[in-house]
Amino acid sequence: MTIINIRALGMTLGDPLFSDLSLTISKSDRIGLVAANGRGKSTLLACLAGELEQTTGDITRARGLRVGHVRQNIPPEALSQTLYDHVLAALPAEQAEYESWRVDVVLDELSVPYDLFHQKLSALSGGWQRTALLAAVWITRPDLLLLDEPTNHLDLHRIALLESWLAGMPKDTPVVITSHDRAFLDASTNRTLFLRPESSQVFQLPYSAARAALAEVDASDERRHANDLNKARQLRRQAAKLKNVGINSGSDLLLTKTKQLADRADKLESAAKPAHREHSAGDIRLVNSGTHAKALITLEDLAVETPDGTMLYRTGQKWINKGDRVVLLGANGTGKTQLVRMIQNALTGGNSPVKSAASLVPAYSDQHLSQLDSERTPLETVTRRFDTGDQRARTVLAGAGINFGMQDTRSGELSGGQKARLAMLMLRLHNPNFYLLDEPTNHLDIDGQEALEAELIRNDVSCLLVSHDRSFLRNVGNRFWQIKGRRLEEVDTPEEFLSAEMKPRS
Numbered sequence: 001m002t003i004i005n006i007r008a009l010g011m012t013l014g015d016p017l018f019s020d021l022s023l024t025i026s027k028s029d030r031i032g033l034v035a036a037n038g039r040g041k042s043t044l045l046a047c048l049a050g051e052l053e054q055t056t057g058d059i060t061r062a063r064g065l066r067v068g069h070v071r072q073n074i075p076p077e078a079l080s081q082t083l084y085d086h087v088l089a090a091l092p093a094e095q096a097e098y099e100s101w102r103v104d105v106v107l108d109e110l111s112v113p114y115d116l117f118h119q120k121l122s123a124l125s126g127g128w129q130r131t132a133l134l135a136a137v138w139i140t141r142p143d144l145l146l147l148d149e150p151t152n153h154l155d156l157h158r159i160a161l162l163e164s165w166l167a168g169m170p171k172d173t174p175v176v177i178t179s180h181d182r183a184f185l186d187a188s189t190n191r192t193l194f195l196r197p198e199s200s201q202v203f204q205l206p207y208s209a210a211r212a213a214l215a216e217v218d219a220s221d222e223r224r225h226a227n228d229l230n231k232a233r234q235l236r237r238q239a240a241k242l243k244n245v246g247i248n249s250g251s252d253l254l255l256t257k258t259k260q261l262a263d264r265a266d267k268l269e270s271a272a273k274p275a276h277r278e279h280s281a282g283d284i285r286l287v288n289s290g291t292h293a294k295a296l297i298t299l300e301d302l303a304v305e306t307p308d309g310t311m312l313y314r315t316g317q318k319w320i321n322k323g324d325r326v327v328l329l330g331a332n333g334t335g336k337t338q339l340v341r342m343i344q345n346a347l348t349g350g351n352s353p354v355k356s357a358a359s360l361v362p363a364y365s366d367q368h369l370s371q372l373d374s375e376r377t378p379l380e381t382v383t384r385r386f387d388t389g390d391q392r393a394r395t396v397l398a399g400a401g402i403n404f405g406m407q408d409t410r411s412g413e414l415s416g417g418q419k420a421r422l423a424m425l426m427l428r429l430h431n432p433n434f435y436l437l438d439e440p441t442n443h444l445d446i447d448g449q450e451a452l453e454a455e456l457i458r459n460d461v462s463c464l465l466v467s468h469d470r471s472f473l474r475n476v477g478n479r480f481w482q483i484k485g486r487r488l489e490e491v492d493t494p495e496e497f498l499s500a501e502m503k504p505r506s
Contacts, residue, residue, distance in 0.1 A: 001026060001027050002024045002025070002062070003025055003027060003062040003143060003144060004023075004024070004061050004065070005059075006021060006022055006023040006059050006060075007058045007060070008020050008021070008056065008057040009023075009047070009056070009057035009059065010056035010057050011043055011047065011052075011055050011056075013043065015197075016198075017039060017040030017043055017044075017197065018039075018196065018197060018200055019056070019198055020199075021044075021195075021200050023202060025048075025174050027171070027172040028171055028172070028174065029174040029191055030166070030177070030190045030191065031177065031190075031191045031192070031193055032177055032188075032191070032192045032193070032206065032207050033045070033176055033193050034185070034192060034194050034207065034446065035194065035445075036417075036446075036447050036448075037417030037418075037444075037445045037448075039195060039197075041148070041195060042071075042148055042178065044195060045069060046069070047059060048069075048144075048146060049067045049069040049146060062143075065143050066140065066142045067146065068140060068142025068144065068146065069137065069146045069148075070137045071133060073129075074121055074129045074132070078121055079121050080120060080122065081121055082119060082120055083112070083117055083118070083121060083132045084103055086136055087106060087132060087135045087139055088103050090136040090137070090139050091139060102139055103139065106135045106138055106139045110134065110138075110161070110165060111165075126152065127155065130152060130154065131158070143173065144173070144174055144175075144176070145174070147176070147177045148178050149180070150177065151181045151184050154468070155332040155468055155501075156470070156498065156501040157332070159502075160502040162184075162188075163184065163502075166188050177189060180441075180446050180449065181471075182207055182446060182471040183469075183471050185206060185208075186206045186207050189206045189207060190204070190205075191205070191206075191210075192205060192206065192207050192210035194210070194214055201214055235262070236262065282399070282400045282402065282417075283399050283400055283401070283451070284400075284421060284424045284444075284451040284452050284455060285424075285428055286424070286427065286435070286455040286456065286459055286461055287428050288432075288433055288460060288461050288462070289361055289431045289432060289433045290433055291357060291359040291360065291361075292359065293322065293357035293358070294322055295320070295357065296320050296322060296324075296433070296434050297356055297357075297360075298355040299315045299316075299318040299353065300317060300353040300354075300355065301316055301317055301353065302339070302342065302352075304338050306338065312334065312335035312338065312483075313335060313486045313487055313488055314488070315339070316487065318481065318488065320434075320462065320464060323462055324462055324478065324479050325457075325461065325462070325463050325465070325476055325478050325479065326465070326479045326480070327465055327466075327467065327481070327494060328340070328466050329482040329483065329497045331501065334483045336483065337438055337466065340364075340366075340466060343436060344362070344436050347360070347436075359433070361432045361433050361434065362432055362434045362435070362436060363426075363427040363430040363435050363436070364436040365424075365427055365435075365437055365440055367442055369442075371423065371426065372422060372426070373411060374411050374412030375410060375411075376411055377407060377408050377410060378402045379394065379397065379408055381422070381426070382425075385426070388429075400421045400424070400425040402414070402418055402421070402422060406418065417443055417445060417448065420443040421448070424440075433462065434463065435463035435464075435465070437465040437466070438465070439467055440452060440465060441467060441469045449469065449471075449472055452472075453472060453475050453476050456476050457475075457476065473494060474494065477494065480492070480493065482497050
């Protein structure tokens with residue numbers, strides 16, 4: 001049964017985000033909505049929810065349809081509420097007075113620990129804030145659920161719980177999901193919409209299979225376009241030959257034929273539609289300045305502790321050699337980030353049981369991109385840190401997706417994707433031969449993730465990285481260290497760890 005029918009939908013906000021989009025949403029649909037950062041995914045969700053008026057086209061909704069829209073971020077005015085009160089406030093006042101028990105039911109469904117119920121949202125992590133948003137929408141019993149980047153800030157276990165919760169939802173409640181988590185889309189969707197300024201594509205497949213089908217469509221369009229242009233060129237060559245013959249012979253018939261061939265070539269060229277070319281959100285490029293050293297980092301049984309001195313685990317003796325892309329595995333709170341920070345601190349000075357090659361040139365990026373000064377402009381960030389002239393700095397910033405209009409604004413005003421690309425640019429300008437990367441795919445769209453993967457592999461980069469992105473760590477890692485109890489152990493693959501993290505816990 002169709003509950004929403006979209007016909008020739010278009011939205012222009014400065015630039016066209018999408019146009020001539022037609023789509024039906026039925027009760028059994030789980031639709032993955034895929035596009036690069038800033039290309040209209042959240043805008044389309046707002047249109048479906050009736051919160052934003054489209055530029056062109058029509059959206060027809062089933063009578064009485066209740067749409068639940070789970071946005072990316074908690075509104076500032078909600079931060080002073082407790083998690084419980086935020087969910088309760090989503091109910092009408094009369095219903096909230098007599099049916100507050102619904103809050104307990106929903107929070108239990110979403111596996112929220114009781115000790116978080118009465119904590120203020122401002123004190124909770126981004127992942128729990130996102131869960132509060134979902135609970136506040138789900139308690140209203142929507143007929144259609146719209147999820148905007150639901151896995152942001154979630155660890156693997158919470159992602160697994162979300163996947164399980166979606167799988168257990170009533171099948172007659174359709175869901176539209178925007179996400180850059182490829183594994184999550186594969187697990188949670190049965191249709192995929194690739195949103196484009198023109199010629200958006202819909203496939204009755206989850207993400208990975210749909211991506212392969214999209215590549216075939218684009219390749220076919222490319223061949224068709226090339227073939228049409230080739231036919232037009234052949235017609236023009238024929239027309240040129242006939243024109244010469246017609247002029248020399250004085251044949252009006254041949255000159256008429258010449259015009260007909262030229263007209264056909266004009267029509268072919270005007271009708272020839274180029275294959276879709278994704279407009280880059282900005283290059284992600286890394287460098288590997290190289291070193292003759294074999295062992296870049298040596299850990300001499302490092303003790304990893306919490307900030308208050310509580311022992312988490314010991315590393316034993318470990319080496320990171322040239323060409324190693326080491327993925328650090330462990331549940332949230334086990335001390336992955338602590339190890340990365342301890343190595344970073346050791347590399348920037350001070351005595352430590354971390355030894356490094358004399359030729360090591362490190363570059364570090366943390367998950368919050370705190371290496372960026374939010375008060376400085378991108379131009380200031382590049383010119384002051386790397387002694388680069390304005391013109392050169394503007395050129396490299398533009399290549400990274402920071403256009404001229406944004407280069408003189410505060411870095412804090414950039415989008416998450418722009419900040420991530422700026423951070424990657426800063427890493428490259430250090431000209432390193434070793435990278436420390438803590439959740440580097442945060443804020444990157446799928447194209448950005450794949451570009452980062454390709455750069456790490458193509459440049460034979462040496463790195464230690466932490467990531468909750470299953471696709472990314474599987475594609476990039478060639479060594480894996482897992483925190484097991486109070487020891488750091490090397491394992492052959494991440495699969496046993498991932499399987500354990502994705503299983504329900506008793």
